[in-house]
Amino acid sequence: MDLSSFSTPEIAVAMVFTGLVVVFCALVGLWFIVALFGKAFEAFQNKPKPSAPAAPPAPKAAPPAAPAAKAPMKIEQGIGDETVAAIVAAITAMTGGKAVIRSVKRSREARSNWAQAGVVQNTQPF
Amino acid sequence: MFEIFSQAVETLASKSGFVTIFQDPRQLVMILVSFVLLYLAIGRGFEPLLLLPIAFGMLLTNIPGAGLYHTEIFINETQHIDWELLSTSGGLLDYLYLGVKLGIYPPLIFLGVGAMTDFGPLIANPKSFIMGAAAQLGIFIAFCGALLLGFSPSEAGSIGIIGGADGPTAIFTTTQLAPWLLGSIAIAAYSYMALVPIIQPPIMKALTTPKARAVRMEQLRPVSKLEKIVFPILVTIVVSFLVPDTTPLIGMLMLGNLFKESGVADRLCKTAQNELMNIVTIFLGVTVGATATGANFLTWSTIKIVVMGLAAFCFGTMGGVLLGDLMYVLSGGKINPLIGSAGVSAVPMAARVSQKVGQKENPSNFLLMHAMGPNVAGVIGSAVAAGVLLSILPHV
Numbered sequence: 274m275d276l277s278s279f280s281t282p283e284i285a286v287a288m289v290f291t292g293l294v295v296v297f298c299a300l301v302g303l304w305f306i307v308a309l310f311g312k313a314f315e316a317f318q319n320k321p322k323p324s325a326p327a328a329p330p331a332p333k334a335a336p337p338a339a340p341a342a343k344a345p346m347k348i349e350q351g352i353g354d355e356t357v358a359a360i361v362a363a364i365t366a367m368t369g370g371k372a373v374i375r376s377v378k379r380s381r382e383a384r385s386n387w388a389q390a391g392v393v394q395n396t397q398p399f
Numbered sequence: 400m401f402e403i404f405s406q407a408v409e410t411l412a413s414k415s416g417f418v419t420i421f422q423d424p425r426q427l428v429m430i431l432v433s434f435v436l437l438y439l440a441i442g443r444g445f446e447p448l449l450l451l452p453i454a455f456g457m458l459l460t461n462i463p464g465a466g467l468y469h470t471e472i473f474i475n476e477t478q479h480i481d482w483e484l485l486s487t488s489g490g491l492l493d494y495l496y497l498g499v500k501l502g503i504y505p506p507l508i509f510l511g512v513g514a515m516t517d518f519g520p521l522i523a524n525p526k527s528f529i530m531g532a533a534a535q536l537g538i539f540i541a542f543c544g545a546l547l548l549g550f551s552p553s554e555a556g557s558i559g560i561i562g563g564a565d566g567p568t569a570i571f572t573t574t575q576l577a578p579w580l581l582g583s584i585a586i587a588a589y590s591y592m593a594l595v596p597i598i599q600p601p602i603m604k605a606l607t608t609p610k611a612r613a614v615r616m617e618q619l620r621p622v623s624k625l626e627k628i629v630f631p632i633l634v635t636i637v638v639s640f641l642v643p644d645t646t647p648l649i650g651m652l653m654l655g656n657l658f659k660e661s662g663v664a665d666r667l668c669k670t671a672q673n674e675l676m677n678i679v680t681i682f683l684g685v686t687v688g689a690t691a692t693g694a695n696f697l698t699w700s701t702i703k704i705v706v707m708g709l710a711a712f713c714f715g716t717m718g719g720v721l722l723g724d725l726m727y728v729l730s731g732g733k734i735n736p737l738i739g740s741a742g743v744s745a746v747p748m749a750a751r752v753s754q755k756v757g758q759k760e761n762p763s764n765f766l767l768m769h770a771m772g773p774n775v776a777g778v779i780g781s782a783v784a785a786g787v788l789l790s791i792l793p794h795v
Contacts, residue, residue, distance in 0.1 A: 285546050285547070295783065297529070300776060302641075303528050303634060303779070306637065311523075311525065
């Protein structure tokens, strides 16, 4: 491109304007495309869930049985027996058996103390 | 016999560097400059993988009579490689420099960078792209500043790209726009990249409130393998279609990343990450350092480049943080503005700085992965900005 016919301020203003517009267009475009792709992938991954209604009846059957057993422990789906046993053992050891464990579920907090300790360990070199 | 011996000694003495160095004392000054850079690389750990070969290349090129590098082969009236001169008097560094002059090394470095980069944080939080774009502000502000200081548009473009905080991009752009400034620009770019932990924090603190700096961001969503595979292909197509001049950089960056994410080219990925990257880094560093001859480097232009490079870094950081502030407000306080400063590339140093500054405000805060999003977006952003400069400004 021949810039010799333009003055220095004209070139400066035009370059700042063109440069920023093109960079923003490219990256905002990528933002939207990647976001759309992310949504599409998420939708694609969640698709099989509605097609498996046979599974929910089992957990549904559990709550009615709970009151009958008086002190049943509600365990979130996906938590294995070994994990529950380890948690119960740890709490019992800490409290001397005085605590009553009513439920075991995953923490919804962004980062648990254990996870935080892990992150600290991994990011220490930085 | 004694006469032959004395004549031989006399000839050797007259050709010796200890004598000829005083014919051009600038070489002596450059050797001292190379010592300073060697100290910074070895003693202070400033970007040693690049600053060390650059400094040694500078030392080699300024040894009188060694003839390792000849500026006139690459920078002459035609601004094309003088192949005849190269074949008759080319030295080791002249031949190695062909990889810089022909634009081979920077894209190969990008191949290795791509093979080492995880774009997961960017895919999980694509808003980061916009911070990577805002941090390119420094490139264009420095371009204006360089124009006002009397540089030509092509030279100003090469100086401005220092603000991209991306060594290979700066070298790639400068070899095409203003190769005679390559030594000064490369040294300024890598020095400032090493100084990111000193340059950025005061600007970040000045432009953010303690409350904003303490914001804990939500954990990023997990990114599927398929998304990570599609991403490099998608970015290559979008960016290369928009700015074709940047295809060598973006194409190689994304090819390296595809090696990594596909999981089927493990050997190629490891080679790109290690052996190839290391070999090219040695060649690139030594030859870029070799361009810093006394005649090229000891000029007022170098001082102006150093000043404009610093301005480019500062304005780039400001652009990223200010956009972070805007996103903090628009998101209702969910985005920590400190991650915006990582948009100036300098992977992963700038992201580490965001992490450190954020942790000072809130010790339980971990911004590193959030800052990696704008950080890698900045690499793409600076490559796009380089493409804009290359497509508008006149090449040599």
